[in-house]
Amino acid sequence: MQPSKLQEIMLKASSFIQNNLYIKSISGGLMSLMPVLIIGAIFSLINGLPLDAYQEFLVSTGLKPFVELPVIFTNNMLALYASFAIAFRLTNELGKDGFSAGVLSMLSFLIVTPLGVAEGGGVAIMQQWLGATGFFAAMLVAVFVGRMFCVILDKGLYIRMPAGVPPQIERSFAALVPGFLFVIAALIINAIFAATQFVSIHGFIFGFIQTPLTNIGASPIAYILVVFLIHLLWWFGIHGVIVLGVGVMMPILTPLGLENLAYFQEGLTPPNVIIWGSITLVLMGGSGTTLGLVIAMLRAKAARYRTLGRLAIVPGIFGINEPIIFGTPMVLNTKFLVPFLGIPTFTAFMTWLLTIIGILPTLNGFGPPLGTPAVVHGFLMGGWRVAAWQVVLSLFHFLVIMRISKKQMQKHTLKNRIRGKPQHRAC
Amino acid sequence: MTEMKEIKKILLACAGGFSTSMLVEKMKEEAQKRGLSVVIDATAQTAIDKEIDSISVVLLGPQMSHAEKGLKEKYGAKVPIAVIPMMDYGMMNGEKVLNQALELIENFEGGL
Numbered sequence: 134m135q136p137s138k139l140q141e142i143m144l145k146a147s148s149f150i151q152n153n154l155y156i157k158s159i160s161g162g163l164m165s166l167m168p169v170l171i172i173g174a175i176f177s178l179i180n181g182l183p184l185d186a187y188q189e190f191l192v193s194t195g196l197k198p199f200v201e202l203p204v205i206f207t208n209n210m211l212a213l214y215a216s217f218a219i220a221f222r223l224t225n226e227l228g229k230d231g232f233s234a235g236v237l238s239m240l241s242f243l244i245v246t247p248l249g250v251a252e253g254g255g256v257a258i259m260q261q262w263l264g265a266t267g268f269f270a271a272m273l274v275a276v277f278v279g280r281m282f283c284v285i286l287d288k289g290l291y292i293r294m295p296a297g298v299p300p301q302i303e304r305s306f307a308a309l310v311p312g313f314l315f316v317i318a319a320l321i322i323n324a325i326f327a328a329t330q331f332v333s334i335h336g337f338i339f340g341f342i343q344t345p346l347t348n349i350g351a352s353p354i355a356y357i358l359v360v361f362l363i364h365l366l367w368w369f370g371i372h373g374v375i376v377l378g379v380g381v382m383m384p385i386l387t388p389l390g391l392e393n394l395a396y397f398q399e400g401l402t403p404p405n406v407i408i409w410g411s412i413t414l415v416l417m418g419g420s421g422t423t424l425g426l427v428i429a430m431l432r433a434k435a436a437r438y439r440t441l442g443r444l445a446i447v448p449g450i451f452g453i454n455e456p457i458i459f460g461t462p463m464v465l466n467t468k469f470l471v472p473f474l475g476i477p478t479f480t481a482f483m484t485w486l487l488t489i490i491g492i493l494p495t496l497n498g499f500g501p502p503l504g505t506p507a508v509v510h511g512f513l514m515g516g517w518r519v520a521a522w523q524v525v526l527s528l529f530h531f532l533v534i535m536r537i538s539k540k541q542m543q544k545h546t547l548k549n550r551i552r553g554k555p556q557h558r559a560c
Numbered sequence: 561m562t563e564m565k566e567i568k569k570i571l572l573a574c575a576g577g578f579s580t581s582m583l584v585e586k587m588k589e590e591a592q593k594r595g596l597s598v599v600i601d602a603t604a605q606t607a608i609d610k611e612i613d614s615i616s617v618v619l620l621g622p623q624m625s626h627a628e629k630g631l632k633e634k635y636g637a638k639v640p641i642a643v644i645p646m647m648d649y650g651m652m653n654g655e656k657v658l659n660q661a662l663e664l665i666e667n668f669e670g671g672l
Contacts, residue, residue: 144625144626147626148626148627148629148630151626151627151630152627152630157606161606367623370622370623370625370646371623371625371626372574372575372621372623372624374575375575375623376626440651441650441651444651444652448578448579448582453578453579453582455574455579455621455623455649455650456579456582456649456650456651456652457650458623458650459622459623459646459647459649459650460647460649460650460651460652461650462646462647462650464622464646503578504578
């Protein structure tokens with residue numbers, strides 16, 4: 134197949150994913166929950182740090198219940214926040230009042246969630262379905278509510294206010310009709326599922342959608358394939374992490390990360406080998422694990438590469454490597470095709486292998502924010518062994534790249550040819 | 561519309577706004593050298609919506625070239641939108657990208 138033809142297909146597919154309303158709202162909604170996720174993860178780490186003396190200290194000083202509290206209201210209730218954030222994004226994207234839709238989505242989500250009984254009588258909202266397990270149900274409720282909210286308003290089904298009434302008031306009244314419809318729909322769903330063996334819609338979605346999907350997403354084949362495809366997209370100059378990573382894999386793998394955190398917090402071994410962090414683990418120093426190349430560049434003969442190396446080293450440590458990808462360039466550069474795609478793919482395979490044979494620990498589920506320096510990143514996700522693994526990876530990459538790039542960097546004639554080509558493409 | 565845009569605002573958009581913010585710094589240096597009064601800012605691609613009425617040009621990082629078409633359909637009538645050439649982006653060439661932005665503003669007549 135012609136490379137240009139393949140590139141066109143990639144661009145179209147990426148554009149589809151990027152512009153798809155639902156994917157965009159789900160990943161956008163999750164991104165806006167980042168502070169909640171990170172706060173929850175950090176308190177899980179503080180709470181679950183597996184050192185006996187430290188744990189005794191937490192218990193004896195009475196601090197334990199306090200460090201647990203933020204986790205209860207972050208990770209363990211993430212689905213509830215997601216039900217708001219996703220509907221908010223989706224409705225805003227369609228040009229309607231996202232806030233009202235978000236609140237209604239949260240309300241509908243709570244109605245379809247089974248209630249418990251509190252100890253002293255009275256009702257209790259149970260956390261069973263508010264965290265990782267209720268995550269897909271929250272996404273579906275949010276997408277449905279967000280979409281229908283707009284459809285209902287577009288059909289003109291809302292209470293109109295006479296001219297002169299402040300728009301804020303009209304907006305809150307506009308949400309009334311769709312609100313009632315959602316609540317009635319949610320009550321019906323609640324009643325129907327209560328009569329089945331699933332008890333609630335959560336049991337059904339968890340069993341028939343969430344579990345199969347996360348099983349596929351967390352399979353080693355999917356993991357290695359996704360890492361490969363992310364880099365293939367990057368090789369064509371498309372931000373593979375945003376398109377395939379954040380767009381597709383992050384929503385699928387998020388519940389598994391939350392599950393790992395919960396185990397870690399209890400001092401148990403986290404069960405899921407592949408989580409979202411497994412992908413970011415091999416992307417340290419940016420896509421293509423290019424940190425080794427940057428270091429090699431600092432010592433290159435050609436002045437242009439030395440300049441690029443100096444420009445790229447600091448951002449590279451923080452995981453930003455666009456200068457390398459576009460400046461070297463990696464994009465459409467056949468000399469780097471094999472290492473650029475091969476090294477991360479191989480790395481992903483090795484990470485999986487070393488984890489299942491027990492040399493690397495399973496990741497604790499913490500997702501360090503974008504821009505966390507390499508190695509620190511690994512340490513936060515899985516302790517010193519994962520940090521050491523990232524050091525090994527960088528060294529390995531450096532050695533491979535040195536062999537390949539030595540010839541490349543010394544050929545000045547080649548430089549000009551490369552310089553002309555992608556520029557032409559991007560214009 | 562034009563009178564609202566007296567001070568030109570150049571918006572650079574990439575995936576998270578991280579790498580473009582590096583380029584923005586370079587462009588600001590260049591603009592200062594030339595004594596231009598322009599506002600240059602970096603943002604995530606998803607945040608364009610909020611700023612669209614106050615900006616004069618949108619430049620996309622090359623890694624977001626697949627988003628160009630969608631953005632042009634949405635905002636093409638209001639502002640010029642273009643992708644930064646890979647090499648200028650990679651080498652963080654503030655001078656060239658600033659020129660590109662100014663030319664786009666100059667030549668923009670509105671409409672698709």
